[in-house]
Amino acid sequence: MKDAIIKTQQLVFRYTTEEGVAPTVLDGIDLTIEPGSFVAILGHNGSGKSTLAKHFNAILLPSGGKVWVSGLDTADEARLLDIRRQVGMVFQNPDNQIVASVVEEDVAFGPENLGVPPQEIRRRVDAALTTVGMEGYATRAPHLLSGGQKQRVAIAGVIAMEPACIVLDEATAMLDPVGRREVLSTVKKLNREKGITVVLITHHMDEAAQAGRLVVMHDGRIVRDGPPARVFQDVEGLRALGLEVPETVGLMYELRQAGLDVPLDALDVDGCAAELFSLLTQGEKSEA
Amino acid sequence: MALKDITLGQFFPGSSPIHRLDPRAKLIALIVYIVALFLAVGWQTYLIAFLVLAAVVAVSTVKPRALLKGMKPVLFLLVFTAILNMFYTPGRELFHFWIFTMTYEGVARAFFMVIRILMLITATFLLTYTTSPLALTDGLEHLLSPLKKIRFPVHELAMIMSIALRFIPTLIEETDKIMSAQRARGADFDTGNLVQKAKALIPLLVPLFISAFRRADELATAMECRCYHGGEGRTRMKQLRYRPADALFILAALAVCVAVGVLAHFGW
Structure with missing residues (x-):
């Protein structure tokens, strides 16, 4: 715990409304940031x-669970x-x-x-x-x-x-x-x-x-x-959550769907271009 | 409506000796000078007050035209004061019209009253023209700090002032934007009588207020994030420091005040 800059444990947060209905905004977050x-x-x-x-x-305090910043409990007002x-x-x-x-x-x-x-x-x-x-x-x-x-x-x-x-x-x-x-x-x-x-x-x-x-x-x-390279590989999973992948990954995904053998981990334009270049030159070689 | 023309506590940056004075010294000197103005009775004492003011204006490099421009809004007050004094001062009759009587004493008094108000406003403008709003707020906070003992919220007041000054340009910009948006949808702010014009302002003021409250809320959070917890234990990057020139300036103001007071006592 001493090592983490921010650590949350089973963090739950609900807004308290006047009607007493409290929508849960955060539902059991466990996160450690090095x-x-x-x-x-x-x-x-x-x-x-x-x-x-x-x-x-x-700025907000947990309704349930704990948050530590450099080992300090954020609920500690002192x-x-x-x-x-x-x-x-x-x-x-x-x-x-x-x-x-x-x-x-x-x-x-x-x-x-x-x-x-x-x-x-x-x-x-x-x-x-x-x-x-x-x-x-x-x-x-x-x-x-x-x-x-x-x-x-x-x-x-x-x-x-x-x-x-x-x-x-x-x-x-x-x-x-x-x-x-x-x-x-x-x-x-x-x-x-x-x-x-x-x-x-x-x-x-x-x-x-x-x-x-x-x-x-x-x-x-x-x-x-x-x-990021690993998270974005799950294109269908992210789309199911209503999230788009970066355009480069999207392009690679479409190419794969079309039957081409390209990796999905190209996150920037340069990397994507390099992959496409090697794909095209490979194609030329096999043709020749 | 030309919103950009609003001159609110306008400041003309410069590096004259008056600009460089400590804001506290300028504030104190202004108060002392105003006291002197109210002590003055005859033309000799007014002349002294005028010469002192003229000298300070000359040193400050503030253009007299800028000072005159600032007088416009008080023109009505000046005329009103002059007329009241002319007709309501008892004395030798100058002329008589229906129930109104103008007196020689009244004319003299009106003249001096107008001069007094003009000099008072000039001196005050000179302060705001040569002192940045931030320095002015700082100076006020320092001068009022003894009041903290009786729990007067001096720091909070200064903070409110400086945040207000910070947000004036932002809110003016926003007002312009909302006006354009409403105009694009056919709102008319410029024609019609006073009541119609006032009514036309409602669709402007409502979004402006809502956005101001949202801003206030976000700013409060941002200030909390930056460890703001009131004036206690707070330090300042720019410390105010009295220099010999500041002491001299206050002493000069006091000397003028005493001189005017003494002369006025002997009926000058």
């Missing part, structure tokens, strides 16, 4: 993935700040999570709340802005930035707290393709270079495919868990 890993949680709307994310830093400084969150709407009217003041917000000394805050803010590539915008007004830039500021605000883990709750859902690429490459860099654990909540298959581990949720349960 430090330094890059985990994507995939599922369509209503699968409970965002609700699960809110349990990772005690350690609330220790839990939240460990796991930072980035949300969907960039406008609704920026607090200050100057970029650097916003990045400073987290460390200020933690009571970090002023010089140290300055150092962290500059370092965080450099990490996300926004150092040239330190004194700008956030509302004049693009969506992708705003999300990068939000990420800087989280890493200025020096967390062990960042949870991105559909952080790219409102962005254009350029913004999505910006955010995703920033997050991958953090994971690779700083060893920060990344949990990416998404319904974009292409984003999920880039993670090291893919967890698929459906109706408040975990239905698949493994490396």
Whole structure:
């Protein structure tokens, strides 16, 4: 238990409504997230993935079962700040999570709340802005930035707290393709270079495919868990859950259905192209 | 409706000595100056107050035209004050019309009253024009911090102010968007009498309010995630620090106030 950054055990969550009817949103989740890993949680709307994310830093508390963050029980109110400084969150709407009217003041917000000394805050803010590539915008007004830039500021605000883990709750859902690429490459860099654990909540298959581990949720349960290449091989199973596979895997699947011998684990365009190339050249060889 | 033209606590960035002063020093000096304005009686004392203000405006590099532009909304108040003073001050009669009597004393008083209000507004604008909203909020929080002892929510108030300032541009943008959406569906915001115009605003205000509440909820969650737990134990990246220039500025304001007070006492 000490080793896991986030661990849930038989996590159950129900919303309490006034009529007393309590729909179960999370239904017995057992999940362990290792430090330094890059985990994507995939599922369509209503699968409970965002609700699960809110349990990772005690914004929501379990109705049943337990959640530990770095060995701290999230139900322990006395350690609330220790839990939240460990796991930072980035949300969907960039406008609704920026607090200050100057970029650097916003990045400073987290460390200020933690009571970090002023010089140290300055150092962290500059370092965080450099990490996300926004150092040239330190004194700008956030509302004049693009969506992708705003999300990068939000990420800087989280890493200025020096967390062990960042949870991105559909952080790219409102962005254009350029913004999505910006955010995703920033997050991958953090994971690779700083060893920060990344949990990416998404319904974009292409984003999920880039993670090291893919967890698929459906109706408040975990239905698949493994490396993306393996999870996506089960094309029929995923389609039965109402999920599409990445286009490259879809193409390979169709080719297989047509009787061609191609593997299903090509997750990016380059890999897919290489497979197709070898398939075509093989065909030429056998003909000749 | 040109929403982008709203000048609310407008700030003109600059690097003049007035811009660089500590916001607290500027706030204190403003209060002292306003006291001086109310102590002034004769033209000599008003002249002193005017010269001091003119000097500060000159140093601040704020364009007088920008200050004049800010006077527009208070024009009505000025005219109203002037008329009331002209007719309701007892004294030697200047002319008489029906039940109204204009007096020499009234005209003099109206003149000084208008000058006083103009200088008061100019001085206040000078503060908001040369101080960023964030610095102003910080300054207020510091100056009011003794009130924390009587449980006055100083930090919360400052936080509310800075969040409000942060969301003004966002909400203006959103209003523009909703207006365009409603216009596309045939809404008319520009014609009709006052009642019709007010009614036309309802389909604008309802979605705006709903979205503002949703924003507030999401922002609160985001702030919680970033360990916000009130003002207790909170540090600031940018510390406010008094420099000698700030002390000098406050002392100068006090000197002006005392001088005006003394002169006014001797009937100048």
